[in-house]
Amino acid sequence: MYLSYYSLDERPFTISPDPRFLFMSNRYREALAHLNYGIEDGGGFVLLTGEVGTGKTTVCRCLLQQLPEKTRLAFVLNPKLNSVELLATICDELKIKYPENCTSLKTLTDKISEYLLKCYKEGLSVVLMIDEAQNVEDDVLEQIRLLTNLETNQKKLLQIILVGQPELQEKLARRELRQLAQRITARYHLRPLDLKETIAYVMHRVKVAGSNKRLFSKKSIELLHEKALGIPRLINTICDRALVSACNLSKNEVNEKIMKSAINDVLGLSGENEYPLLDKSKQFLTWGVIGLLTISIISFVYWLGQQSKGPIVASGSITNETLFKIKKEQVENNFSESTLDIQTTSSRGSSNIDANNQSEQTIDTTKSISSTSINNSQQPSLISKMLGSQRWDTNGYDSLSYIMTLWNLEYSPFQDGDACEFASIYGLLCENQKGNWQSLRELNRPAILKFSAGLQGEFWGAITAIRGQNANLVFGEKSVVISLNELSTIWTGEYKILWQAPNGYHRTLKLGDQSIAVIWLGTQMKQLVSNDIEVSSSFDQKLHDALVKYQKRHYLQGDGIAGMRTILNINSEVLEGIPRLLE
Known part of the structure; x- marks a missing residue:
């Protein structure tokens, strides 16, 4: 086994549907949100479909872990049953007693109905989940539909989740099953992963x-x-x-x-070419083209050689004096360019340059100008204190890479491409802001800051903590503590943070919105403010009032609009292990 060789605690790539390994991509979040909504909405049927191996069963097992304690579940894994066998299986899963060797549909249906009424009176919900539902016979599906006829004025007493392959959608589209199809309150098709x-x-x-x-x-x-x-x-x-x-x-x-x-x-691929003769013909063609090109190049070189045997300079066109002038100009240009290079290097602080007297004078002049500029802004000692020997992070990639490690992400600019796109895979958003130390404190997340060193240029660094009037910063492999007053002299006010937004979130959530993100917000307000909130995908007045109450309690703007500040505050309360700026 490779576990010890790669320092693994267990095999990472088993095919068993272990919810611990569920990768919460946007697709899986949407699938879970649809399933939760379908169950909480009190409708009859919820449909989850997807190709073989796309993770349907894993999503379902994750859903089962999230079901409230007052939920009773019947999970049918083998749908190749007739109506009597299916009802008996449901009774077995729910621990409903029925006569031994019972073959009566009415008896089994009555027993299930009695159980559902009893659960309703006790405040319990009952969920029936059927995996591989594309294999269920039409008459059995009709029998399942009849179970949902038992209902109150507000909700069905039995919630049914049908999980299956795309053929299930085709089956439910048939006219004879239209009554069942009309009772489906939530649908989601789980697609394969992109790159x-x-x-x-x-x-x-x-x-x-x-x-x-x-x-x-x-x-x-x-x-x-x-x-x-x-x-x-x-x-x-x-x-x-x-x-x-x-x-x-x-x-x-x-x-x-x-x-x-x-x-x-x-x-089961052989890895060998199925058309060796075709490959040989391609090889002959390739070598033929190479041969023709070689002959052409040799002929061209030979022609140039013949031409060079004639007089190089036509009579009166270029004299020795002209050639001398050209050579002199080249020398002067080279000297001018090297002087320019020395000046540029000198302005960046390089002093160990050996050159002739003239270039040394140029260095002295440039150094005095550069020194005057830096002394006026009083920056050299601070920048040296911050960066030391670390190279300047001029595009912010290295600093963002460090921030991602705080979110337990391993990011490489060269291998993973754009940092913000990479972060979005894990549900993190990049936010570019301009503000002050107070705005950073309010957001309470590690960030990267943009600093200006005057004529020397600009660079980025990661701020990981604020303690009183000091900040912890990281530049490459160097960690330093600098006072906020010192940093204020070179910080441009620009910064970028990573933060976790709910799935389906687009800038804000407000009254009248309908989205999966509203379900998330309702769930959090129900937990943090009032248990009376009804979680749904619609942003109603009750949710608005609860959000205003939450915002005022936490000294946020009480406008009933969930923007980045509000969501960050909620995340700080409900999520564990997220990096924070304030300790």
């Missing part, structure tokens, strides 16, 4: 299994996504095989070659 999600998915599972190392090269994951088509089950199987091979080869990382071999093994 960015595949990269994040692989990294997530490795991290959950106990390792923070990068075990797969980016090229290998790109190949994996191309061949596995973004289907998690195939990704798991291939990655597991690739880790075994990499371990046997004593490799610290799965490269593209190892991944290709694992893909061939899992998908």
